[in-house]
Amino acid sequence: MAEKMTLEIEEMDDAFEIIGCEDLDAELxxxxxxxxxxxxxxxxxxxxxxxxxxxxxxxxVFFTIFGPAITGYDYSRMNYEIEDQGPSSDHWFGTDKxxxxxxxxxxxxxxxxxxxGLTCTAxxxxxxxxxxxxxxxxxxxxxxxxxxxxxxxxxxxxxxxxIILSITLGRSMLSLIFAMTLTSWGGTTRLVRGQVLQIKNQxxxxxxxxxxxxxxxxxxKHLLPNAMGIIMVSITFSIPxxxxxxxxxxxxxxxxxxxxxxWGALAASGRGSLMFYPxxxxxxxxxxxxxxxxxxxxxxxxxDALDPKLRQ
Amino acid sequence: xxxxxxxxxxxKDLKKHFKVGRKQMLKAVDxxxxxxxxxxxxxxxxESGCGKTTCGRTIMGLYDATxxxxxxxxxxxxxxSSKDKLALTKKMQIIFQDPYxxxxxxxxxxxxxxxxxxxxxxxxxxxxxxxxHKLLDLVGLNHEHASRxxxxxxxxxxQRIGIARALAIEPEFIVCDEPIxxxxxxxxxxVVNLLIKLQEQLGLTYLFIAHDLSMVKHISDRxxxxxxxxxxxxxxxxxxxxKPLHPYTQALLSxxxxxxxxxxxxxxxxxxxxxxxxxxNPSPGCRFxxxxxxxxxxxxxxxxxxxxxxxxxxxxxHLY
Amino acid sequence: xxILEVKDLRISFKTYAGENQAVRGVNFHxxxxxxxxxxxESGCGKTVTSKSILRILPSPPAIIHETSEIYLGDxxxxxxxxxxxxxxxxxxxxxxxxxxxxxxxPTMRIGDQIAESIIIHQGKSKKEAIEDVINLLEMVGIPNxxARVKQxxxxxxxxxxQRAMxxxxxxxNPKILIADEPTTALDVTIQAQIMDLIKxxxxxxxxxxxxxxxxxxxxxxxxxxIQVMYAGEIVETGNSRxxxxxxKHPYTWALLKSVPKLNTENKTELYSxxxxxxxxLNPPKGCAxxxxxxxxxxxxxxxxxxxxxxxxxxxxxxxxxHNKAPKIDYTVESYTAENPIGINSEEVSHVR
Numbered sequence: 001m002a003e004k005m006t007l008e009i010e011e012m013d014d015a016f017e018i019i020g021c022e023d024l025d026a027e028l029x030x031x032x033x034x035x036x037x038x039x040x041x042x043x044x045x046x047x048x049x050x051x052x053x054x055x056x057x058x059x060x061v062f063f064t065i066f067g068p069a070i071t072g073y074d075y076s077r078m079n080y081e082i083e084d085q086g087p088s089s090d091h092w093f094g095t096d097k098x099x100x101x102x103x104x105x106x107x108x109x110x111x112x113x114x115x116x117g118l119t120c121t122a123x124x125x126x127x128x129x130x131x132x133x134x135x136x137x138x139x140x141x142x143x144x145x146x147x148x149x150x151x152x153x154x155x156x157x158x159x160x161x162x163i164i165l166s167i168t169l170g171r172s173m174l175s176l177i178f179a180m181t182l183t184s185w186g187g188t189t190r191l192v193r194g195q196v197l198q199i200k201n202q203x204x205x206x207x208x209x210x211x212x213x214x215x216x217x218x219x220x221k222h223l224l225p226n227a228m229g230i231i232m233v234s235i236t237f238s239i240p241x242x243x244x245x246x247x248x249x250x251x252x253x254x255x256x257x258x259x260x261x262x263w264g265a266l267a268a269s270g271r272g273s274l275m276f277y278p279x280x281x282x283x284x285x286x287x288x289x290x291x292x293x294x295x296x297x298x299x300x301x302x303x304d305a306l307d308p309k310l311r312q
Numbered sequence: 313x314x315x316x317x318x319x320x321x322x323x324k325d326l327k328k329h330f331k332v333g334r335k336q337m338l339k340a341v342d343x344x345x346x347x348x349x350x351x352x353x354x355x356x357x358x359e360s361g362c363g364k365t366t367c368g369r370t371i372m373g374l375y376d377a378t379x380x381x382x383x384x385x386x387x388x389x390x391x392x393s394s395k396d397k398l399a400l401t402k403k404m405q406i407i408f409q410d411p412y413x414x415x416x417x418x419x420x421x422x423x424x425x426x427x428x429x430x431x432x433x434x435x436x437x438x439x440x441x442x443x444x445h446k447l448l449d450l451v452g453l454n455h456e457h458a459s460r461x462x463x464x465x466x467x468x469x470x471q472r473i474g475i476a477r478a479l480a481i482e483p484e485f486i487v488c489d490e491p492i493x494x495x496x497x498x499x500x501x502x503v504v505n506l507l508i509k510l511q512e513q514l515g516l517t518y519l520f521i522a523h524d525l526s527m528v529k530h531i532s533d534r535x536x537x538x539x540x541x542x543x544x545x546x547x548x549x550x551x552x553x554x555k556p557l558h559p560y561t562q563a564l565l566s567x568x569x570x571x572x573x574x575x576x577x578x579x580x581x582x583x584x585x586x587x588x589x590x591x592x593n594p595s596p597g598c599r600f601x602x603x604x605x606x607x608x609x610x611x612x613x614x615x616x617x618x619x620x621x622x623x624x625x626x627x628x629x630h631l632y
Numbered sequence: 633x634x635i636l637e638v639k640d641l642r643i644s645f646k647t648y649a650g651e652n653q654a655v656r657g658v659n660f661h662x663x664x665x666x667x668x669x670x671x672x673e674s675g676c677g678k679t680v681t682s683k684s685i686l687r688i689l690p691s692p693p694a695i696i697h698e699t700s701e702i703y704l705g706d707x708x709x710x711x712x713x714x715x716x717x718x719x720x721x722x723x724x725x726x727x728x729x730x731x732x733x734x735x736x737x738p739t740m741r742i743g744d745q746i747a748e749s750i751i752i753h754q755g756k757s758k759k760e761a762i763e764d765v766i767n768l769l770e771m772v773g774i775p776n777x778x779a780r781v782k783q784x785x786x787x788x789x790x791x792x793x794q795r796a797m798x799x800x801x802x803x804x805n806p807k808i809l810i811a812d813e814p815t816t817a818l819d820v821t822i823q824a825q826i827m828d829l830i831k832x833x834x835x836x837x838x839x840x841x842x843x844x845x846x847x848x849x850x851x852x853x854x855x856x857x858i859q860v861m862y863a864g865e866i867v868e869t870g871n872s873r874x875x876x877x878x879x880k881h882p883y884t885w886a887l888l889k890s891v892p893k894l895n896t897e898n899k900t901e902l903y904s905x906x907x908x909x910x911x912x913l914n915p916p917k918g919c920a921x922x923x924x925x926x927x928x929x930x931x932x933x934x935x936x937x938x939x940x941x942x943x944x945x946x947x948x949x950x951x952x953x954h955n956k957a958p959k960i961d962y963t964v965e966s967y968t969a970e971n972p973i974g975i976n977s978e979e980v981s982h983v984r
């Protein structure tokens with residue numbers, strides 16, 4: 001049947017008439033447009049582990065926000081009649097030594113832990129991006145000064161600073177955030193500076209200069225958008241780092257104080273009952289583990305999704 | 313086209329040195345002088361390290377000159393205030409070599425082309441779109457391409473976007489810095505044809521920098537040959553190919569592979585032994601002396617000065 | 633004598649948008665000691681073809697179709713195990729790549745890199761291998777080889793690095809050398825040196841060379857036979873003089889006309905093709921070149937042309953060669969010193 005068809009084509013009168021190619025649109029792009037972030041998301045989706053991380057994180061965030069509303073308990077209401085009860089259908093995570101519902105406390109504590117993680121990261125990145133951007137773009141003396149400053153900052157022992165500040169400034173959430181971010185921005189500055197150095201010699205930056213672009217335009221429109229990828233990945237890894245730092249500090253007793261609570265503080269109060277009621281330590285730690293794992297999986301997925309060499 | 317001999321750009325003893333390490337000087341451009349006439353295309357050829365790209369960018373004002381000066385319509389371009397320099401960017405523009413690195417991957421094509429318009433606040437809103445569409449038409453792209461991103465285009469199309477960007481602010485002089493080196497052969501022809509057409513249509517003056525001698529000869533009125541920071545020969549393009557005077561030019565021409573088997577297999581090649589020396593801390597005397605077959609004693613100590621040996625044919629060589 | 637035969641080579645790449653058919657049914661052979669040039673522009677599939685001979689395509693995403701066969705002598709390469717292929721790479725078939733900066737390991741001495749393949753394939757000791765290396769460096773024209781053996785790649789210039797690559801490739805005297813755009817990244821005078829070197833070594837060692845390039849000038853200098861590829865297929869094949877002086881496929885005409893020759897008049901419009909090569913995710917049903925061909929006929933858009941023999945060596949896949957098609961003649965005369973006005977003659981005559 002196919003052969004009969006082809007014979008027909010060759011037999012047709014005008015089969016061999018020259019018609020040229022003027023009528024065809026040679027410049028047509030058939031594929032749909034794909035912006036940078038759409039492409040990143042598509043590649044991210046393919047990574048099963050990264051998607052699992054995203055799901056875990058979404059669940060954690062969901063419960064920290066809506067958990068207390070779902071259970072209906074008040075996180076600070078003490079009830080000595082039901083103290084130290086194990087996990088049950090009434091109290092999913094059991095109760096602590098003051099009879100408070102542990103699940104609700106974990107959710108509320110989670111809010112503090114995550115907010116601290118996000119806030120510290122935001123402060124660290126703002127400072128680091130500005131300083132790193134200026135150092136990388138200007139170069140010369142300005143770069144030298146900023147880099148020497150970074151080296152000093154990075155050499156200061158972090159725990160010492162936090163302890164001193166918490167003693168002098170008191171132990172509020174704000175002072176905790178201040179102490180944690182004071183010495184943390186060194187690495188970010190270096191990262192952003194490195195990116196800026198790499199990008200600023202690319203020809204499209206030179207083209208912008210040739211068109212009359214000033215420093216502000218070049219940094220805002222050309223350098224930062226292109227450095228955003230690496231910065232995003234770094235942010236994804238920094239958030240769990242801060243959550244863990246806060247947990248450690250609270251566990252040691254220099255972080256969040258009652259009546260506020262955080263995962264670290266919950267772990268600290270659960271430590272005393274480890275022998276008899278291990279679940280009181282277990283659940284807050286479990287949340288920390290899940291959250292950190294989720295962020296790390298997402299961070300790995302983002303790194304791969306952003307790597308231009310892995311693009312197909 | 314070239315009925316007036318009005319000079320648009322004058323380059324006088326231009327020097328551009330870079331400091332490399334503690335004591336070493338990379339003398340990328342070391343005393344180059346030539347004029348570019350209104351409406352002409354001056355080709356600049358040479359191999360790696362000859363300084364042609366540095367020369368082009370210094371003439372554009374992207375680099376500061378270490379010595380000498382560049383005059384645009386009689387005014388020095390380096391000794392200007394930043395406000396004047398901004399005004400100058402509207403007259404002189406540049407097209408780059410690498411179509412993949414010269415466009416910001418995060419900006420749409422429309423924004424890339426209109427960057428100059430946005431910087432100088434020339435058109436806004438609807439007028440800006442009209443101007444954008446005109447530019448896209450000029451370089452042979454579709455209007456709907458304006459909302460797409462560079463990675464969706466081929467090399468040749470990206471280069472055309474780069475050309476549209478340079479034309480957006482209506483310059484008089486364009487430095488073409490190896491605009492076709494990274495493109496396929498048939499696309500090179502597309503881009504070269506476009507540049508020639510635009511020159512006629514808009515009355516542009518080009519400095520065409522390349523290492524592909526056949527293309528340079530085709531698009532240029534006059535051609536200058538550079539070697540290690542010096543200009544060794546400068547003349548009309550047919551002249552250069554019919555009657556090259558400098559030994560380096562002769563060797564360069566004989567090395568071009570012609571797409572013609574009988575001719576290229578019977579042609580006598582001038583063999584240039586050795587490597588291209590480094591432009592860092594060059595020795596005195598003629599730069600070509602290490603590879604020149606006709607080197608004399610004077611060539612080792614005295615740097616030859618470029619001079620007019622025949623009508624409109626300049627050479628820097630002790631043989632003349 | 634045939635030493636390599638490629639039959640029905642089909643290679644696809646899996647991408648997010650579908651299957652990209654990079655090579656769509658390529659057939660060719662290579663004779664002992666000859667130079668075969670595969671010419672075409674980016675995306676035509678020539679590099680994929682050459683890499684598939686050595687099976688160094690990353691797979692996934694590359695898929696070589698089951699019906700494809702590559703015969704080295706009487707061994708079928710696509711069915712060999714990885715271990716058997718390792719025995720072939722470097723010793724029977726070698727490859728040199730385009731960019732000498734990235735093809736050499738910057739942390740290994742040049743001598744060690746060249747000796748690597750000698751030690752692996754010939755089982756010699758390091759001391760013996762280094763002696764061979766010094767001889768090789770001299771053969772490829774690197775002065776002062778005893779000192780150069782101990783240097784690192786960054787101490788070599790671009791041309792010398794390419795020579796070192798050639799030394800690595802020829803260390804075990806392979807039957808076939810695949811050169812993938814070996815001179816594209818080099819300056820013209822260095823390019824001339826390297827091409828002369830490849831020519832002289834080929835004569836000396838009787839190595840067959842597959843030269844993959846888009847530079848027609850380089851091809852004219854060294855190639856015995858030429859294959860022109862477009863959109864994953866071979867469109868024309870023949871010996872050097874056939875292709876340059878009596879080409880039969882419109883794409884070959886376009887390539888030849890796009891390059892300005894010494895005698896092309898200044899600032900005239902060069903012949904240029906409109907548009908870009910077709911999207912190989914959905915290859916067109918007719919001839920792949922139809923959308924850009926000024927001689928496109930109705931049948932070209934419907935049905936893909938088969939090869940027509942013009943001489944025993946020269947064939948082209950084009951409907952213009954069908955006996956019902958209008959006759960289009962395109963001939964070029966050689967540029968000579970006696971004929972400086974040159975002649976790029978094309979007699980386009982429609983004769984039925």
